[in-house]
Amino acid sequence: MNLFVFGLGYTARHFAERERARFAVVRGTVTEAERAEAIAAETGFAMRAFGPETDDARIATDLADTDMLLISAPPGQSGDGALARYRDAIAASRIGWIGYLSTIGVYGDQGGAWIDESEPALPKSGRSKGRLEAEEAWLSLGYEAGKPVQVFRLSGIYGPGRNPITKLREGKSQRIVKAGQVFNRIHVDDIATVLAASIERPRGGAIYNVTDDEPTAPQVVIEHAAEITGLPLPPEVDFETADLSPMARSFYGENKRVRNQLIRQELGVALAYPTYREGLAGLVADAEG
Template identity: 55%
Template structure:
């Protein structure tokens, strides 16, 4: 199977690292020449696409693509991939699976209640509204095409190099407490297995929540990471007193618990890391944040 990826960011590269052996060929887009060189040195084929200008070799690759993963976020007012390539995709002769990586942020705030894929989206931010619009356009394209489009609404992503253990180690961890607040999260290995399960069993216009089994307070994740590393956790900071960027504060405006039943019942996925404790334990065992262990 030939895979093409729009947006070779952290999540897509983790997917390739874990599941690349399943594909005959892999190519993806980057925005900069520097990243193209770095990935080329690692054996990953790339084409340049900055949202507007693109390497015309992309069109040649799409002629042979069977699985297409879209990890590039929507730009202001438009989805850059659809804006530039919708015609090419509609006529791609071998394409059978399209996966669009979205976010559980499209549900907005539920006051801590449980939501699932049948819950109407209620995005609270401009970024989330753009995601919903991009989802709608991808599903619209898939409704009249020969390939199946799937939407994957991802919870907070963590994995190698990007997790609470690393934050403890580099001193950036904050234990911010907002009473009643919970976040949802997912390990990159479980994202990868969900995507592969969907490729093995495409379902036209399906939407999947990709999250673990245990929404929880963010301060508990930091405290557990510190415990694994044998350190005292950073002091608790009331949310009202925390020094955060506007984007970081915006995450606390949404409070919901995400159900993941569909990835289990329809795709047969059994999560490798059903809780953040399982995921952090495995990352710790794999040697994450070794510098922190010396303190």
Template identity: 50%
Template sequence: MTDTLLSIGHGYSAQALAARLCPGWRVIGTTRDAAKAAALRAAGVEPLVWPGTDLAPALDRATHLLSSVPPGPQGDPVVAELEAQLRAADHLEWVGYLSTTGVYGDHDGGWVDESTPLSPTTSRGQARVAAEAAWAALGLPLHIFRLAGIYGPGRSPLDRVRAGTARRIVKPGQVFSRIHVEDIAQVLAASMARPRPGAVYNVADDEPAPPQDVIAFAARMLGRPLPPETPFEEADLSPMARSFYAESKRVANNRIKAELGVHLRHPDYRTGLAAEVETERDARRKA
């Protein structure tokens, strides 16, 4: 039987995983936007528009299942829509749910690991805790991945510096953990090769850092002027952006290394951003 991944909510991180698995795997990916189906097909993914399509045939064929769908006001939409079918899917070898390190809440810059009690301070974090519990209650071979801030090609500080939208917002003591999308794909693939139902993994790089330092490094990499520093209290931020600054913590990643044998390709933001710049230079040289 061909290994088949059903990827529900086939977005940025899941697409990086699919690129790692293909060829060799059959990947079925859902999208809410029918216009994106052609792009998925061109990448070797069988697209399904969902909601709006019966997922039962794809779920029956799948050996592995990944959900990247965030919870909404009414809870996890995948569990709400497919609970009975998921409970009956005892043929699945591996199930992954992409969560967030926001479930840990604020630790005033201190370290958290997978044993840290969940104490989210934002409504988004609280919704993620509820979604993790809903998935855990299904009785599936579940693996939960708590992702730090995601960056990578097309979604990085480099793009914001180029666009002129990057800001160095300074809040004393504020640190964030982050992870390159290629390393998310690496962790997921390693877990699929070494299933441990019930496992929870933090997915973060080795170096939590103040956000203004990351923007400054990106500007220097591109030879652009450093955006001026703006005190947090004076920054005109959306409620969503402001809520990110309500939590400060350093996310430990020892488990993905010890259990899954992962060696991060981008262990810190400097190597991650430098690799992106070098890839862009190679592409221009070949053009």
């Protein structure tokens, strides 16, 4: 089997590297040609430059030689670029599994309530609205072309090199407090497990929440990271006065608790890191924090 990835970023690269033995050839895209060359040298993957200003001429041929397609690149202001440019090529290909990485942000604010995949998507931010539109477009392609498209709604991603311990060590952590606020998280290795399980059990039109078991206040996770590493704990900062980017601040405008039973029941997934405690402990044990 050959894998093609639109947007070989942190999550997709982890999946492709972990599951490398599954694929005869791995091809992927990033937006810059220089970065594509660097990743190719590091991984042995066949990399292409693809973005608003770039479009490698080999991609159409690549797609004709692809069995599994993963879309990790976010949509742009005018929609999903990969689908806009390569819809016909994908529809005509032999591709037998398509995975679209989305976000639990499409559910919008739920006031802290528990929700599952049956909850209607009511995205609040422009980014999440774009994600929902892209989900619908890829699912539509699947129905029309007879290809199994699966949507994976991811919660806050963390893992090696991208986690609260790393931020504490770099002095970039903030212990922001907003009363009643909780977030779900998911370790990047558990995402890879879910994708691999879906390849084994494809179901066209499926939507899965890919998230941990325990939505938790963000400051609690930072406190635990400091406790198990002995790193200095940053002072509490009230959300209203915190120095946050507009994107970071928007995350706090949504509050929900997301259930993950479907990946367990349908795909047979057992999370290696069901809560932040196991996830952070694993990072410390592997000296990857």
